[in-house]
Amino acid sequence: MHPNQDNVVSFHPDRSLDNLPPQNIEAEVAILGGIMLDPEAITRVSDRLIAQAFYISAHSYIYQAATTLHALFQPTDLLSVTAWLADHNLLNRIGGRNKLATLVDRTVSAVNIDALADLVMEKYRRRQLIKVGNEIVQLGYETQTELPLVLGQAEAKVFTVTQNQSDERSLVFSAQDMGIELFQKLEMGNMAGDKVGWYDLENIIGGIYPSSLVVVAAESHMGKTHFMISYAYEIMTKLGLPVLYVTPEMDKNQLNARMLARITGVDASMIQTNTQCYWEQIAQGIGQMVELPWKVYEHSSPTTAMIASAVRRAITEFGGSIGAVFIDYLQQIPLESGGNMAFEVGKITRQIRDIAKSHKIPVFLGCQINRGNQTTANKRPNRHLLRNSGEIFEVCDQLIMLYRDAVYTKDPSDAFGNSKRERTIELIVEKNRLYGKLGTATMLCDLSTSKFLNLAR
Numbered sequence: 406m407h408p409n410q411d412n413v414v415s416f417h418p419d420r421s422l423d424n425l426p427p428q429n430i431e432a433e434v435a436i437l438g439g440i441m442l443d444p445e446a447i448t449r450v451s452d453r454l455i456a457q458a459f460y461i462s463a464h465s466y467i468y469q470a471a472t473t474l475h476a477l478f479q480p481t482d483l484l485s486v487t488a489w490l491a492d493h494n495l496l497n498r499i500g501g502r503n504k505l506a507t508l509v510d511r512t513v514s515a516v517n518i519d520a521l522a523d524l525v526m527e528k529y530r531r532r533q534l535i536k537v538g539n540e541i542v543q544l545g546y547e548t549q550t551e552l553p554l555v556l557g558q559a560e561a562k563v564f565t566v567t568q569n570q571s572d573e574r575s576l577v578f579s580a581q582d583m584g585i586e587l588f589q590k591l592e593m594g595n596m597a598g599d600k601v602g603w604y605d606l607e608n609i610i611g612g613i614y615p616s617s618l619v620v621v622a623a624e625s626h627m628g629k630t631h632f633m634i635s636y637a638y639e640i641m642t643k644l645g646l647p648v649l650y651v652t653p654e655m656d657k658n659q660l661n662a663r664m665l666a667r668i669t670g671v672d673a674s675m676i677q678t679n680t681q682c683y684w685e686q687i688a689q690g691i692g693q694m695v696e697l698p699w700k701v702y703e704h705s706s707p708t709t710a711m712i713a714s715a716v717r718r719a720i721t722e723f724g725g726s727i728g729a730v731f732i733d734y735l736q737q738i739p740l741e742s743g744g745n746m747a748f749e750v751g752k753i754t755r756q757i758r759d760i761a762k763s764h765k766i767p768v769f770l771g772c773q774i775n776r777g778n779q780t781t782a783n784k785r786p787n788r789h790l791l792r793n794s795g796e797i798f799e800v801c802d803q804l805i806m807l808y809r810d811a812v813y814t815k816d817p818s819d820a821f822g823n824s825k826r827e828r829t830i831e832l833i834v835e836k837n838r839l840y841g842k843l844g845t846a847t848m849l850c851d852l853s854t855s856k857f858l859n860l861a862r
């Protein structure tokens with residue numbers, strides 16, 4: 406019989422003692438003994454080892470006592486740990502004072518405590534994988550649930566174990582730790598958003614931030630798809646970061662024709678209709694496009710679960726990181742039920758925000774707006790025109806609304822649409838939780854090539 410059978414965390418009711426889940430009791434003993442022997446040992450493992458990783462529940466309680474004392478700037482020696490466990494009515498549960506004394510007696514030093522902590526975490530993640538495997542088996546038997554939903558849930562469970570390892574540590578931080586981290590980030594310039602060189606816009610929004618949901622809102626034909634394609638291109642070429650583009654509305658070949666237009670400067674319509682006339686530029690552009698870190702997820706009515714799955718696959722295929730996700734656009738994502746439309750749209754927006762937060766990536770979400778501004782003298786959009794739900798405004802981190810005066814007032818002296826006024830687009834920042842500033846940035850745009858340029862200063 407296992408010497409600590411009463412304290413072993415159970416993971417499967419049918420498991421026999423001859424087939425224990427992955428664990429290393431000796432490493433757990435050495436870690437706890439080292440912490441109580443060496444006053445500095447806890448600092449070497451507290452940021453990589455969590456209490457749940459211990460296979461023996463008594464060990465988990467002891468480690469919890471040590472990390473709590475350390476957070477309170479108190480020693481983690483044998484007497485202090487004993488007193489903490491006694492004060493919290495846990496001393497008898499872990500085996501009493503003799504158990505703690507035995508841990509110390511069996512430990513020579515804490516010299517290898519870092520490697521031992523990694524070993525214990527590895528065993529813990531293997532147990533988590535076994536646990537998830539059992540849960541996926543149960544999902545397979547839930548025949549009343551639609552298969553795409555089951556597959557999405559299964560994929561999310563595995564991804565949690567394989568990718569989100571950093572979220573396993575405690576999310577409660579001391580003022581001292583946070584102050585040091587903030588100072589280091591500010592000193593290295595890591596608090597600023599990533600910039601692609603659109604200086605008027607970046608002066609307002611501060612750049613591109615991880616974990617952010619940026620809603621790009623406009624009426625039809627105002628240029629939001631062109632804006633997102635151009636922004637995606639800048640992120641890939643200026644920052645060297647991968648991009649995933651989710652396109653429920655547009656066929657991937659049409660989308661890629663616009664990306665090719667952005668690369669080559671050839672009108673997208675000419676690329677599709679007069680290919681031979683521009684074949685040299687197109688061939689060179691295709692050669693450049695295939696080298697871009699660019700992926701497209703095409704589906705006519707993707708659910709948020711399907712989008713989340715596509716994001717996870719892209720992250721894995723890009724080697725564990727991604728620069729941004731563009732979703733074009735919100736109203737093309739099907740509602741889950743026939744209930745209140747405003748509530749459902751708000752729910753979808755929150756789910757997309759969760760994708761940004763959980764993967765720590767910026768997500769740009771296209772959004773149609775109502776045409777209520779067309780009857781006013783100033784036809785510029787505002788947040789009140791967001792279609793179906795004001796909750797979109799509440800959920801997003803930034804709201805950028807697009808306006809082109811040329812859509813409403815054609816200049817009769819400019820028959821070919823080449824004037825500066827004809828090509829001007831306003832980027833109206835209506836919300837900016839990330840950087841705090843509001844305002845309007847003005848750029849030049851060529852919608853035939855999805856190209857956005859700074860105004861000359």
